[in-house]
Amino acid sequence: xxxxxxxxxxxxxxxxxxxxxxxxxxxxxxxxxxxxxxxxxxxxxxxxxxxxxxxxxxxxxxxxxxxxxxxxxxxxxxxxxxxxxxxxxxxxxxxxxxxxxxxxxxxxxxxxxxxxxxxxxxxxxxxxxxxxxxxxxxxxxxxxxxxxxxxxxxxxxxxxxxxxxxxxxxxxxxxxxxxxxxxxxxxxxxxxxxxxxxxxxxxxxxxxxxxxxxxxxxxxxxxxxxxxxxxxxxxxxxxxxxxxxxxxxxxxxxxxxxxxxxxxxxxxxxxxxxxxxxxxxxxxxxxxxxxxxxxxxxxxxxxxxxxxxxxxxxxxxxxxxxxxxxxxxxxxxxxxxxxxxxx
Amino acid sequence: xxxxxxxxxxxxxxxxxxxxxxxxxxxxxxxxxxxxxxxxxxxxxxxxxxxxxxxxxxxxxxxxxxxxxxxxxxxxxxxxxxxxxxxxxxxxxxxxxxxxxxxxxxxxxxxxxxxxxxxxxxxxxxxxxxxxxxxxxxxxxxxxxxxxxxxxxxxxxxxxxxxxxxxxxxxxxxxxxxxxxxxxxxxxxxxxxxxxxxxxxxxxxxxxxxxxxxxxxxxxxxxxxxxxxxxxxxxxxxxxxxxxxxxxxxxxxxxxxxxxxxxxxxxxxxxxxxxxxxxxxxxxxxxxxxxxxxxxxxxxxxxxxxxxxxxxxxxxxxxxxxxxxxxxxxxxxxxxxxxxxxxxxxxxxxxxxxxxxxxxxxxxxxxxxxxxxxxxxxxxxxxxxxxxxxxxxxxxx
Numbered sequence: 132x133x134x135x136x137x138x139x140x141x142x143x144x145x146x147x148x149x150x151x152x153x154x155x156x157x158x159x160x161x162x163x164x165x166x167x168x169x170x171x172x173x174x175x176x177x178x179x180x181x182x183x184x185x186x187x188x189x190x191x192x193x194x195x196x197x198x199x200x201x202x203x204x205x206x207x208x209x210x211x212x213x214x215x216x217x218x219x220x221x222x223x224x225x226x227x228x229x230x231x232x233x234x235x236x237x238x239x240x241x242x243x244x245x246x247x248x249x250x251x252x253x254x255x256x257x258x259x260x261x262x263x264x265x266x267x268x269x270x271x272x273x274x275x276x277x278x279x280x281x282x283x284x285x286x287x288x289x290x291x292x293x294x295x296x297x298x299x300x301x302x303x304x305x306x307x308x309x310x311x312x313x314x315x316x317x318x319x320x321x322x323x324x325x326x327x328x329x330x331x332x333x334x335x336x337x338x339x340x341x342x343x344x345x346x347x348x349x350x351x352x353x354x355x356x357x358x359x360x361x362x363x364x365x366x367x368x369x370x371x372x373x374x375x376x377x378x379x380x381x382x383x384x385x386x387x388x389x390x391x392x393x394x395x396x397x398x399x400x401x402x403x404x405x406x407x408x409x410x411x412x413x414x415x416x417x418x419x420x421x422x423x424x425x426x427x428x429x430x431x432x433x434x435x436x437x438x439x440x441x442x443x444x445x446x447x448x449x450x451x452x453x454x455x456x457x458x459x460x461x462x463x464x465x466x467x468x469x470x471x472x473x474x
Numbered sequence: 475x476x477x478x479x480x481x482x483x484x485x486x487x488x489x490x491x492x493x494x495x496x497x498x499x500x501x502x503x504x505x506x507x508x509x510x511x512x513x514x515x516x517x518x519x520x521x522x523x524x525x526x527x528x529x530x531x532x533x534x535x536x537x538x539x540x541x542x543x544x545x546x547x548x549x550x551x552x553x554x555x556x557x558x559x560x561x562x563x564x565x566x567x568x569x570x571x572x573x574x575x576x577x578x579x580x581x582x583x584x585x586x587x588x589x590x591x592x593x594x595x596x597x598x599x600x601x602x603x604x605x606x607x608x609x610x611x612x613x614x615x616x617x618x619x620x621x622x623x624x625x626x627x628x629x630x631x632x633x634x635x636x637x638x639x640x641x642x643x644x645x646x647x648x649x650x651x652x653x654x655x656x657x658x659x660x661x662x663x664x665x666x667x668x669x670x671x672x673x674x675x676x677x678x679x680x681x682x683x684x685x686x687x688x689x690x691x692x693x694x695x696x697x698x699x700x701x702x703x704x705x706x707x708x709x710x711x712x713x714x715x716x717x718x719x720x721x722x723x724x725x726x727x728x729x730x731x732x733x734x735x736x737x738x739x740x741x742x743x744x745x746x747x748x749x750x751x752x753x754x755x756x757x758x759x760x761x762x763x764x765x766x767x768x769x770x771x772x773x774x775x776x777x778x779x780x781x782x783x784x785x786x787x788x789x790x791x792x793x794x795x796x797x798x799x800x801x802x803x804x805x806x807x808x809x810x811x812x813x814x815x816x817x818x819x820x821x822x823x824x825x826x827x828x829x830x831x832x833x834x835x836x837x838x839x840x841x842x843x844x845x846x847x848x849x850x851x852x853x854x855x856x857x858x859x860x861x862x863x864x865x866x867x868x869x870x871x
Contacts, residue, residue: 196718263617270620271725295720307715309708311846319701320708324720326701330729333700334693336512340700367846387720 148207149174149391149423150195155204157190157447164190166447167204172391177417177424179434182444183467188427189304191444192395195425196301197294208297209390218286227262227269234258296324300389302380304396304427308368314379315364318351321386354382357419358412374405378412385416391423392416398430406430410437435459443467512692519691523684527677538797546676551788552683553745557761558768558784559687559694559777560737565766566775566841567703568730569710571631573762574618574638578735580645580757581614582607582742584652587752590662593653600664600747608739615735619728626713638762646754657753664747671747679748686744687781690737694777697733706730707843760820764791767823771830773837775844783838791819 150172157165165187172178180188193199195206197214206214238254246254268276274296280287289297300321309317319326326347332340355364358378363371368379377397384392394413398406410433416422428434434441435455443451443458445467451458458464507514529535530544538544557579564572585607589598598606622633645652652658663671664682671678697703705726708716717723746752764787772783795815802810815822830837836845 198714198718263613263620266620267616267728270623271722271728291714291717292720292722295718301718303715303718307712307718309711309715311711311843312704312707316704316707320704320716320721321719323701323705323708328701330697330700330702330733333696333702336696344700369846383719 147174148172149209150425151207152191152195153205155191155194155206156202157187157194157199158202163447165194165201165444168444168447168449170442170449172423172425173439174390174423175417175421176439177413177426177437179426179428179438179441180444181428181431181434181441185446186444186467187447188444189395190447192301192393192425192427195294196299196393197289197291200288208294208299211297212281212286213294213297214288215286217288219284220287222283222285223269223280223287227265230265231258231262234261292324295387295389298388298390299393300384300387300391301393302377302384302395302397304399306376306380308376308380308383310367310369312368313364314355314360314366314368314371314382315348315351317368317379317383318354318364318386319347321354321383322347322351324387351382351386354385355379357385357415358382359408374401374408377401377409381412381416385420389422391425393425393427395427396429397426398428398433406433409433413437511695515691515695516688519684519688523680527680538793542674542676545680547789547792549676549679549683549748550745550792551785552680552687553741553748554765554768554788555687555781555784556690556737556741556744557765558772558780559690560734560741561765562734562769562774562777562780563694563697563706563737564730564734565769566780566844567698567706567710568727569706570727570730571627572634572731572734573631573759573766574634574636574641575734575738575765576757576759576761577618577638577641578611578615578738579742579745579761580641580754581611581735582739583746583752583756584645584658584742585610585739586743586746587658587661590747591658592660593658597662600662600666604740604743607743608736611735611739611742612732615731615733616728619731623724623727635759638759642754642757645757652754655753655755657751657755659751661746661750661752663750673750679744683744686740690740691777691781694737698777702726702729763820764823767827769837771826771837773839773841773844776837776839776841779837779839779841786838787823790822791816795819795822 148171150170152168152170155165155168155170156163168191170180170191180191182188190199194201194214201214201216203216205212208214234254235258238251238258241254242251272290272293274293277287277289277293309320312320326343328337328340328343331337352364355361358381360371360375360378360382363375368376371379381392381394381397397413398409401409413424413426414437417424426434426438438455440453441451441455441458442449443461443464450463450467451461453461526548527545530548531541535541535544557575560578561572561575564570564575586603588594589596589603589606590600618634618637622630625633646654648654663673664678665671666682669678671682705716705721708719708721709723709726713723745756749756765784768784768787769780770783771787772781773779795818798815799813802813805811
């Protein structure tokens with residue numbers, strides 16, 4: 132087998148970390164789903180996260196993807212702090228309302244000082260517009276605003292779409308394609324962050340919009356070919372066979388040109404041949420697109436074959452970490468999977 | 475004599491040939507229409523409007539009412555078409571149920587009343603106010619959208635319902651600025667580059683309305699097929715997956731609210747300039763409900779279906795029901811004479827909605843995507859796919 136050079140330690144791993152999660156904890160009420168996990172993903176590697184059902188793998192995954200805020204801990208992506216527990220989030224509404232508040236005070240003072248009705252009307256209008264503008268910025272959270280917030284001591288975790296913006300693509304454990312869109316449209320939705328046409332471009336059908344749509348469709352077909360869905364771009368997602376749906380979900384995630392691809396059980400429910408194809412595909416993605424991959428998987432054969440490093444979770448805690456061989460022989464791991472040996 | 479059998483052969487061969495060539499031509503026509511959709515809309519709207527305008531003077535239209543009354547009714551129907559196209563962006567494209575849509579209609583109308591009436595002594599140009607009304611409605615669309623976008627489904631519907639109730643009440647009670655129940659009367663008729671629209675003859679309004687509807691139809695179709703149209707469809711299908719693919723769900727939904735409100739703003743200005751009076755009773759919940767019913771019956775998500783649905787439903791409510799009254803009055807049937815069909819319109823809408831939900835949930839002229847959603851595993855749709863897929867595949871190769 133030449134598909135897994137890293138498993139034998141043949142491929143040097145670069146030292147810089149694409150993702151660095153430290154002390155991540157997540158509680159749901161009284162349940163500690165993930166407890167104090169340190170986890171790093173070196174650039175260019177394939178890292179696996181395994182563990183029995185309910186071990187907290189998917190919760191951890193969702194924290195990285197920006198869906199849940201962690202109860203404690205920090206996740207850095209590409210050297211930047213992206214996800215952590217919110218800090219002084221209650222201050223944020225004050226920022227939104229301060230321009231409106233100033234405007235209201237100014238209007239009241241003006242009316243007290245006997246300004247004309249027209250002036251007061253205009254001042255009230257300006258207040259309203261200012262209030263709306265700040266609200267809009269607060270709700271839409273453009274990147275500039277997000278970068279500015281930490282400087283005044285407020286921190287809020289990135290949302291899923293922000294994580295996609297910085298270079299994270301993901302698939303879901305239970306396939307979540309847009310069922311009633313064609314395969315091509317699914318990939319085009321995946322490319323959303325990279326397309327620049329606004330609704331104004333679309334309305335006036337500007338040359339930029341038309342050129343972009345054309346090029347995007349061409350590129351999307353390229354991704355479909357890459358994952359092995361050549362010629363299926365007109366098919367509705369829900370009419371594709373199961374294995375193809377998994378592949379389409381990967382193609383959709385590739386659309387955003389991610390640096391890190393999170394795959395949540397990509398071979399679940401596949402037969403051995405399809406599984407083998409998936410292994411080949413994942414290796415190919417790393418080789419051709421330079422992707423870093425984080426894998427959650429139940430199929431040990433897949434994990435052992437393609438991972439550079441394996442991390443084992445059980446009951447929300449990290450119980451082992453290391454090369455596939457080391458993990459395979461670890462008594463704690465064997466215990467977690469097979470139960471403690473009878474005394 | 476020699477040629478005869480050959481001719482017969484030709485004739486035999488021609489029968490299927492004709493059908494297939496008809497199919498080929500139809501296919502070509504559909505392809506051309508899809509390729510040059512904006513031109514298709516312009517041409518068909520132009521032909522349709524001209525045809526309707528002159529036909530209104532002849533049977534069967536002329537049996538019912540005069541040509542001018544018909545034209546006036548068509549203009550009113552145009553207002554509802556605009557409303558339906560706008561609400562379709564919010565409900566049909568983005569999947570956000572908005573029950574207070576008439577509020578945005580009110581903002582457009584009141585802006586025109588403030589900008590061009592003896593009440594404020596302002597007489598601004600019509601076209602400026604047309605755009606201004608749309609802009610103001612869009613601003614309020616964002617104002618409503620921004621705080622409510624974390625809500626979903628039922629909750630969003632309740633909030634928008636509240637907003638739709640608040641707005642007419644504010645206009646009703648702010649008597650100092652809106653003259654309350656009396657409304658603002660004597661609003662200017664449109665004045666476009668010195669041409670003042672006459673009050674009795676509705677032709678000018680009809681032409682203007684046809685043009686506005688055409689433009690809005692083109693823009694709405696373009697939106698549907700664009701990056702943002704795909705984002706709306708994605709949010710409608712699976713919001714989490716949409717966010718996980720980089721779509722900023724907040725701004726995308728806000729755009730839907732703002733663009734939907736814009737269209738209502740146009741409709742409000744046009745309606746105010748036609749009626750020359752604006753009062754709060756024009757913007758009650760019944761308007762929001764009627765427009766929603768038009769969308770559902772016409773085919774949610776499909777601009778053409780929505781426009782046709784609005785046109786038909788408006789004419790049923792404004793013409794057919796009145797005519798039924800007149801017919802039964804003349805027939806001298808005691809019980810039927812006492813029934814006022816106009817008062818039953820919402821009962822009839824309700825029945826129509828129930829029947830449509832049972833037998834044709836996708837509406838009169840459905841959008842392709844909505845139909846897929848509603849009839850998930852139909853043999854018919856998979857047959858369609860079998861025809862389409864190989865072609866699309868060839869393009870890919």
